[in-house]
Amino acid sequence: xxxxxxVKKDFTSLIGNVHPWMLSHFVMWLDIKVAEYKVYxxxxxxxxxxxxxxxxxxxxxxxVTSIEKSHENEESMSHSDGxxxxxxxxxxxxxxxxxxxxxxxxxxSLNQTHDQGSFPQSHQTxxxxxxxxxxTHQSLPTLVKxxxxxxxxxxxxxxxxxxxxxxxxxxxxxxxxxxxxxxxxMIEERDFTQGLRNTxxxxxxxxxxxxxxxxxxxxxxGVIKDRSLSSQSSFDPVQASKQDLPSETLSRSTIVLNEPxxxxxxLQKRLSYAGSQEVPGKNPGNISSESTIQEIIKIELSSDEExxxxxxxSHQGEIISLDTGQTETNLDGCMGFDPNDHLLQExxxxxxxxxxxxxxxxxYSNDIRLTNQINAGSGMExxxxxxxxxxxxxxxxxxxRGSSYMGAxxxxxxxxxxxxxxxxxxLENLPYGARAKEMINTGIVSRPGKMQFLDxxxxxxxxxxxxxxxxxxxxxxxxxxxxTFPKLDQKTNPGQASSLDSWGTVLSxxxxxxxxxxxxxxFYRKPINYVSPWKKRQKISQRHxxxxxxxxxxxxxxxxxxxxxxxxxxxxxDDELSNAISEQxxxxxxxxxxxxxxxxxxxxxxxxxxxxxxxx
DNA sequence: GATCACCTACCCTCCACAAC
DNA sequence: GTTGTGGAGGGTAGGTGATC
Numbered sequence: 001x002x003x004x005x006x007v008k009k010d011f012t013s014l015i016g017n018v019h020p021w022m023l024s025h026f027v028m029w030l031d032i033k034v035a036e037y038k039v040y041x042x043x044x045x046x047x048x049x050x051x052x053x054x055x056x057x058x059x060x061x062x063x064v065t066s067i068e069k070s071h072e073n074e075e076s077m078s079h080s081d082g083x084x085x086x087x088x089x090x091x092x093x094x095x096x097x098x099x100x101x102x103x104x105x106x107x108x109s110l111n112q113t114h115d116q117g118s119f120p121q122s123h124q125t126x127x128x129x130x131x132x133x134x135x136t137h138q139s140l141p142t143l144v145k146x147x148x149x150x151x152x153x154x155x156x157x158x159x160x161x162x163x164x165x166x167x168x169x170x171x172x173x174x175x176x177x178x179x180x181x182x183x184x185x186m187i188e189e190r191d192f193t194q195g196l197r198n199t200x201x202x203x204x205x206x207x208x209x210x211x212x213x214x215x216x217x218x219x220x221x222g223v224i225k226d227r228s229l230s231s232q233s234s235f236d237p238v239q240a241s242k243q244d245l246p247s248e249t250l251s252r253s254t255i256v257l258n259e260p261x262x263x264x265x266x267l268q269k270r271l272s273y274a275g276s277q278e279v280p281g282k283n284p285g286n287i288s289s290e291s292t293i294q295e296i297i298k299i300e301l302s303s304d305e306e307x308x309x310x311x312x313x314s315h316q317g318e319i320i321s322l323d324t325g326q327t328e329t330n331l332d333g334c335m336g337f338d339p340n341d342h343l344l345q346e347x348x349x350x351x352x353x354x355x356x357x358x359x360x361x362x363x364y365s366n367d368i369r370l371t372n373q374i375n376a377g378s379g380m381e382x383x384x385x386x387x388x389x390x391x392x393x394x395x396x397x398x399x400x401r402g403s404s405y406m407g408a409x410x411x412x413x414x415x416x417x418x419x420x421x422x423x424x425x426x427l428e429n430l431p432y433g434a435r436a437k438e439m440i441n442t443g444i445v446s447r448p449g450k451m452q453f454l455d456x457x458x459x460x461x462x463x464x465x466x467x468x469x470x471x472x473x474x475x476x477x478x479x480x481x482x483x484t485f486p487k488l489d490q491k492t493n494p495g496q497a498s499s500l501d502s503w504g505t506v507l508s509x510x511x512x513x514x515x516x517x518x519x520x521x522x523f524y525r526k527p528i529n530y531v532s533p534w535k536k537r538q539k540i541s542q543r544h545x546x547x548x549x550x551x552x553x554x555x556x557x558x559x560x561x562x563x564x565x566x567x568x569x570x571x572x573x574d575d576e577l578s579n580a581i582s583e584q585x586x587x588x589x590x591x592x593x594x595x596x597x598x599x600x601x602x603x604x605x606x607x608x609x610x611x612x613x614x615x616x
Numbered sequence: 617g618a619t620c621a622c623c624t625a626c627c628c629t630c631c632a633c634a635a636c
Numbered sequence: 637g638t639t640g641t642g643g644a645g646g647g648t649a650g651g652t653g654a655t656c
Binding site for chain 3: 447448451468471508512515516
């Protein structure tokens with residue numbers, strides 16, 4: 001039995017030497033295999049070339065074999081007559097034109113009319129500067145904002161999925177990943193009414209192919225006969241929130257096995273098991289057709305934990321996480337996942353929300369306590385505990401990528417990739433507080449009611465969106481609000497154009513404020529020198545007056561000193577008065593009064609501070 | 617009643633991108 | 637290169653309830 005190190009090494013070597021075109025096909029084939037493994041606990045392995053699905057092997061000019069032959073011919077031509085044939089390597093390096101790069105994309109694989117001459121010459125020097133997923137060639141925020149997943153509200157059907165932007169991802173397997181992702185994006189995002197302009201197969205045909213191939217593989221294994229049963233039970237997003245989602249959502253989950261949606265793709269990126277022996281609670285074989293997405297994710301997270309313990313070596317019976325770094329996010333914009341920042345980690349918000357604790361709205365906790373008779377201990381303590389957990393989680397999330405909370409962005413995107421956003425979003429049965437219920441029933445939007453209402457919705461929606469919902473998701477939630485609660489179909493602010501705009505703005509502000517708190521960590525750990533806005537205002541109303549005992553006359557110097565001293569006081573928190581102000585007042589006195597003899601200044605924090613130079 | 621903390625709403629600025 | 641647009645963050649006034 002090979003250990004993980006050898007497997008990884010061999011796999012890396014294999015991937016590094018495979019032809020990019022072959023690699024894209026291999027990854028798609030691997031997609032199916034990993035999906036089978038995730039769902040059924042084992043792969044339907046095939047060790048013969050003929051088991052490669054016909055559509056993956058392609059035909060005519062897209063047939064990999066013919067490509068290889070063609071490529072070999074080109075190579076031989078290049079070798080035999082270096083002057084007559086254009087060196088492909090130079091083509092790649094010198095002419096990274098969009099059209100030619102596009103040919104390397106998987107979209108062109110469906111086109112089946114690609115130019116074989118567009119491949120790099122050498123298998124040993126894989127093309128690195130192609131743009132398999134050009135949207136990722138941006139800074140991360142840009143990635144989040146402008147990636148196809150993020151901007152689904154602005155589908156660009158006519159836009160080729162391979163642009164001329166250069167992506168410097170130096171990992172070939174990552175390259176293949178993005179190529180596959182691009183392929184899936186193409187399938188999922190193209191307008192069905194428009195079809196695939198640049199391909200000869202329709203989206204429906206593509207999806208049917210996915211469905212057929214997976215079903216064929218499954219039937220071949222004799223595991224699953226009823227696709228609908230297996231799919232619904234395997235990836236049921238209903239489990240994500242313990243709520244009954246609309247039938248439309250169920251239908252979406254049904255598609256999971258019909259096409260390798262983001263669920264499988266993302267899970268497969270992160271999860272890999274070694275060994276076949278059982279591990280209590282972590283046995284891959286436990287992933288059955290009855291497994292829920294949470295169970296799968298739990299196992300996935302277990303693998304993360306294993307990997308974090310440093311036990312990267314293979315141990316029989318243990319779950320091993322491949323540490324290939326394929327999915328790490330880097331500044332090149334190659335999106336990926338960090339085991340530390342997965343939203344569904346042990347302190348995940350979903351678990352928190354699953355706990356039957358009413359929505360924590362601190363200001364109106366009386367209402368909460370009334371509705372929480374089951375756990376009647378200390379309502380405030382429970383609330384504080386709940387919120388503390390929530391913010392502990394957020395803090396983890398914030399720190400998941402160093403000092404910035406960029407991790408939250410990646411989090412949001414990865415979460416949005418894993419969990420399908422319900423459409424429409426179910427808002428009926430959320431645990432609203434009493435005032436929120438009152439607002440819902442009466443249609444009278446009060447501040448306390450709105451706060452409870454928003455907090456409840458935020459706590460639910462964040463499970464699907466993370467802290468950075470897409471604009472479309474906000475709109476969907478706003479729509480859900482006005483449709484679910486007709487009495488709330490009103491503008492919360494007269495300045496808004498419509499109720500949708502109004503709720504959308506409110507949601508945006510809510511998210512922004514939550515992120516702000518996350519960024520500042522103000523809930524349970526205020527900075528030592530934190531000065532609340534109220535204190536600042538109080539300071540303004542209680543300006544200190546600085547006087548110098550030795551200079552009682554109203555000279556311009558004295559006035560200048562007092563003004564600057566007051567400004568100085570306003571800029572500093574109270575607990576810094578004794579040191580910082582003392583030091584700066586020394587400087588100030590020296591500068592404004594021209595008196596360098598003042599060494600002992602008695603600083604008092606009363607509104608009027610007497611400064612007695614020289615200890616007089 | 618004063619003080620304080622929390623929260624929302626609003627304003628402003630910055631940034632990235634697209635269009636011109 | 638300039639301009640327009642949208643999203644995000646920061647600042648903060650004001651409302652509200654909790655606490656002393």
